[in-house]
Amino acid sequence: xxxxxxxxxxxxxxxxxxxxxxxxxxxxxxxxxxxxxxxxxxxxxxxxxxxxxxxxxxxxxxxxxxxxxxxxxxxxxxxxxxxxxxxxxxxxxxxxxxxxxxxxxxxxxxxxxxxxxxxxxxxxxxxxxxxxxxxxxxxxxxxxxxxxxxxxxxxxxxxxxxxxxxxxxxxxxxxxxxxxxxxxxxxxxxxxxxxxxxxxxxxxxxxxxxxxxxxxxxxxxxxxxxxxxxxxxxxxxxxxxxxxxxxxxxxxxxxxxxxxxxxxxxxxxxxxxxxxxxxxxxxxxxxxxxxxxxxxxxxxxxxxxxxxxxxxxxxxxxxxxxxxxxxxxxxxxxxxxxxxxxxxxxxxxxxxxxxxxxxxxxxxx
Ligand code: AMP
Numbered sequence: 001x002x003x004x005x006x007x008x009x010x011x012x013x014x015x016x017x018x019x020x021x022x023x024x025x026x027x028x029x030x031x032x033x034x035x036x037x038x039x040x041x042x043x044x045x046x047x048x049x050x051x052x053x054x055x056x057x058x059x060x061x062x063x064x065x066x067x068x069x070x071x072x073x074x075x076x077x078x079x080x081x082x083x084x085x086x087x088x089x090x091x092x093x094x095x096x097x098x099x100x101x102x103x104x105x106x107x108x109x110x111x112x113x114x115x116x117x118x119x120x121x122x123x124x125x126x127x128x129x130x131x132x133x134x135x136x137x138x139x140x141x142x143x144x145x146x147x148x149x150x151x152x153x154x155x156x157x158x159x160x161x162x163x164x165x166x167x168x169x170x171x172x173x174x175x176x177x178x179x180x181x182x183x184x185x186x187x188x189x190x191x192x193x194x195x196x197x198x199x200x201x202x203x204x205x206x207x208x209x210x211x212x213x214x215x216x217x218x219x220x221x222x223x224x225x226x227x228x229x230x231x232x233x234x235x236x237x238x239x240x241x242x243x244x245x246x247x248x249x250x251x252x253x254x255x256x257x258x259x260x261x262x263x264x265x266x267x268x269x270x271x272x273x274x275x276x277x278x279x280x281x282x283x284x285x286x287x288x289x290x291x292x293x294x295x296x297x298x299x300x301x302x303x304x305x306x307x308x309x310x311x312x313x314x315x316x317x318x319x320x321x322x323x324x325x326x327x328x329x330x331x332x333x334x335x336x337x338x339x340x341x342x343x344x345x346x347x348x349x350x351x352x353x354x355x356x357x358x359x360x361x362x363x364x365x
Contacts, residue, residue: 001019001020001021001071001357001364002018002019002028002062002063002068002070003017003018003019003020003070003072003073003353003356003357004016004017004057004069004071004072004073005017005018005072005073005074005075005349005352005353005356006053006073006074006075006118007074007075007348007352008046008074008075008113008114010107011034011035011037011038012032012035012036013032013033013036013046013049013114014030014032014349015032015056015057016029016350016353017030017062017069018349018350018353020353020357025353028062029056029057029060029062031053031056031057031060033049033052033053033056036048036049046110046114046116047113047116047117047120049114049117050117050121051117051121054066054121066125067125069125070126070360070364071127071128071356071357071359071360071364072118072122072125072126072127072128072356073128073130073352073353073355073356074114074127074129074130074352075111075130075132075348076107076111076112076129076130076132077104077107077108077111077132077133077163078097078100078101078107078108078131078133078161079097079129079131079133079134079137080096080100080133081157082100083096083131083133083134083137084134084137085134086129086131086355086356086359087128087131088126088127088128088359088360089115089126089128094112094115094116097115097129103157104215111129115127115129126363128355128356128360130166130351130355130356131165132163132164132165132166133161133162133165135162135166135168135169135207136160136161136163136165136207136210138207138208139160139162139208139209143208143209144160144161145159145160146158146159146160146214158214159214160210160213160214160218161212161213161214162198162200162207162210162211162212162213163196163212163216164192164196164198164200164210165207166348166351166352166355167192167313167346167348168190168192168198168200168202168207168210169351170346170347170350170351171188171192171313171346172188172202172205172311173351174311175188175190175309175311175344176205178342179308179340183204183205184205186202186204186205187201187202187203187204187304187305187306187308188202188307188308188310188311189201189202189297189300189301189304189307189311190202190313191293191297191310191312191313191314191317192313192317192346193220193312193313193316193317193320193323194314194315194317195223195266195315196212196222197211197219197221197222197227197316198210198211198216198219198220199211199219199293199296199297201300203304208303208304209303211227211296217252217253219296220289220293221258221261221285221288221289221292222257222258223257223259223267223268224253224255224256224259224266225252225256225257226252226256226260227257227292228292229252234252258285258289261281261285261288262274262279262282262284262285263281264282268289268315268316271286271289272286289323290323290326293327294326294327294330297310297327297331298334301334301335306335307339308339308340309339309341310327310331310339310340310341311342311344312324312327312341312343313343313344313345314346317343318344318346324343327341328341
């Protein structure tokens, strides 16, 4: 069965075309349409981007006829409290994705633009939405509520949602395979460390807490995001520097994290290089980054009541033995035994393809 997975970003469309027959996970075509909306770009908007994607698939010989594609799976960042599972897309699902654009203004509108573009060009092919937030909808209320006046939750649905759900779910499944134990017998901590970073506590295959919150700003220190911070510090900066809301948002999301502390780069490889050559700011950025990871793993270890394995993934997680070893050492100290530490490459697109297949399996057979 040929499944097209589409991931629309603000100025790009990534796609992978899978053939999932016979338990094979073959990628038969993949591509990236970039600089959407920029002055001299080929694609003026996402709809035109989908048109380019179609010619790219046909040029690369992924399929000879578009009708060979059985189903399309779309990554959608925010599904609010409504979507606990992947959804076959219809007018009602589209309406709700649009509604949740209030909670993810940078992501849901472009995800939706991809969906609408595809409905235009692949009108007879079913489409499925896979939500980043869905995996974390199992988090209990004591973990997802903020200790603010309750009316903000009632009025605005202001609460922790968590992100990177598809990646955490994929890593948990892979860990279960590697450990040779069913997911419902495992306690796992999964660390997705990439451009964005988040850690999730997974009990019996279900997310019970995660470090990102109402937005992907909360939790760990990231490339350019500050992660956890005393909110009063934000008021203090705004007052003393005379910053507007937008300017402050820019500081917290784009000027902080590894970049803000090192003053050099948001790229972990560059931080590591400068640290090795004795740069003190890069060293502090590295130490803070690792300290936060330890802090969250410690908290989730306690919440879970022990853990079978701590898993690392993402561009940083998959390529940083220094971090993995630092965590291993602490785990040996607290658990008194060798807790498994696994490094597992993530594949969000494959997970989206598999979840998409599950939704339409019965219908297409
Ligand atoms: P991702 O969002 O998963 O693509 O991860 C991107 C981040 O991973 C980049 O910003 C880099 O900081 C980091 N990264 C990529 N390759 C490596 C590597 N070989 N070693 C350490 N960090 C890496």
